[in-house]
Amino acid sequence: MTETHKTKVLIIGSGPAGYTAAIYAARANLEPILVTGMDQGGQLMITTDVENYPGFAKPVQGPWLMEQMRLQAEHVGARIINDYVIDIDVSERPFKAKGDSGDVYSGETLIISTGAKARWLGIPSEETYKGRGVSACATCDGFFFRDKDVAIIGGGNSAVEEALFLTNFCNSVTMIHRRDELRAEKIMQKRIFENGKINVLWNKTVEEILGDNSGMTGLKLKDTQSGEISTIDKDGVFVAIGHKPETDLVKDVLDIDKEGYLVTAPDSTATNIPGVFAAGDVADNKYRQAVTAAAMGCMAALEADRFLSIQK
Numbered sequence: 001m002t003e004t005h006k007t008k009v010l011i012i013g014s015g016p017a018g019y020t021a022a023i024y025a026a027r028a029n030l031e032p033i034l035v036t037g038m039d040q041g042g043q044l045m046i047t048t049d050v051e052n053y054p055g056f057a058k059p060v061q062g063p064w065l066m067e068q069m070r071l072q073a074e075h076v077g078a079r080i081i082n083d084y085v086i087d088i089d090v091s092e093r094p095f096k097a098k099g100d101s102g103d104v105y106s107g108e109t110l111i112i113s114t115g116a117k118a119r120w121l122g123i124p125s126e127e128t129y130k131g132r133g134v135s136a137c138a139t140c141d142g143f144f145f146r147d148k149d150v151a152i153i154g155g156g157n158s159a160v161e162e163a164l165f166l167t168n169f170c171n172s173v174t175m176i177h178r179r180d181e182l183r184a185e186k187i188m189q190k191r192i193f194e195n196g197k198i199n200v201l202w203n204k205t206v207e208e209i210l211g212d213n214s215g216m217t218g219l220k221l222k223d224t225q226s227g228e229i230s231t232i233d234k235d236g237v238f239v240a241i242g243h244k245p246e247t248d249l250v251k252d253v254l255d256i257d258k259e260g261y262l263v264t265a266p267d268s269t270a271t272n273i274p275g276v277f278a279a280g281d282v283a284d285n286k287y288r289q290a291v292t293a294a295a296m297g298c299m300a301a302l303e304a305d306r307f308l309s310i311q312k
């Protein structure tokens with residue numbers, strides 16, 4: 001039988017932003033409900049070693065960290081429900097979300113923390129070597145490629161920024177771009193061309209990621225002009241072809257920017273609808289870190305609390 005679950009703070013999404021919002025809202029006696037979504041735990045569930053989340057002297061595993069966040073949220077009184085929201089109605093308060101289970105979630109305030117997903121190339125060998133040489137986050141995994149030769153796919157600001165970051169550790173960084181001109185801003189391009197560790201392969205797409213039992217070992221490339229196939233040896237490859245924020249449920253009712261991210265008021269998580277807040281990667285095209293997502297989750301819970309106290 002389907003149920004309606006009522007709460008003062010309804011949180012959608014179970015990454016660092018959602019769990020942190022749940023922890024703060026629970027400790028403010030707001031009895032929050034967090035609906036996890038399909039990929040419970042978010043992007044950290046597909047990360048191995050995490051060594052940039054403060055509080056742990058030694059690296060921790062991404063899935064373990066998310067489990068701890070969930071347990072912490074439950075420990076302080078948040079209700080975590082495994083369900084996938086298929087519809088959101090923010091036309092009036094209380095806001096309503098409908099779950100795949102048929103249950104309805106009703107919140108006096110709503111925190112959207114549905115995250116973003118890295119775009120991948122979509123070739124089978126990419127799956128084979130994910131976490132074994134293939135990554136979509138240089139900030140997270142670059143450190144593990146000290147003195148190695150790596151490639152980065154993409155020609156936008158992210159690819160350029162990540163290529164520059166990787167030169168802090170790697171022996172060489174090869175950018176592979178499908179056109180003969182980068183999309184990144186000119187000032188960023190200048191930094192690439194002036195950096196002796198970076199070279200660019202133009203007009204190339206990745207046909208296959210090559211490897212063996214030890215992980216990836218190289219790339220098979222196709223020239224987009226001549227069709228010529230070539231192979232290069234690489235210890236790692238970073239896919240930096242953009243991210244997709246998970247805004248499908250609300251993009252017609254909440255303000256989004258030209259990249260599809262939810263727009264929030266300056267120094268705030270408030271969206272254009274009073275009482276609806278957005279936290280984490282769904283509203284952050286700039287930092288996209290677990291720690292910044294957690295910080296936004298904290299802000300959203302504090303702002304929800306303030307919003308509710310003004311309504312009384």
Ligand code: NAP
Binds near residue numbers: 178205243
């Ligand atoms: P982006 O600007 O959309 O660039 C994606 C890049 O990946 C493009 O060069 C694109 O090639 C390439 N690409 C897309 N799909 C591909 C595929 N299937 N195979 C091979 N290449 C593919 O994404 P982004 O770099 O993540 O940046 C997103 C937004 O964030 C941008 O507005 C950017 O300015 C902003 N950003 C800003 C900063 C900063 O200001 N410091 C840093 C990072 C990001 P084409 O060029 O041929 O389309």
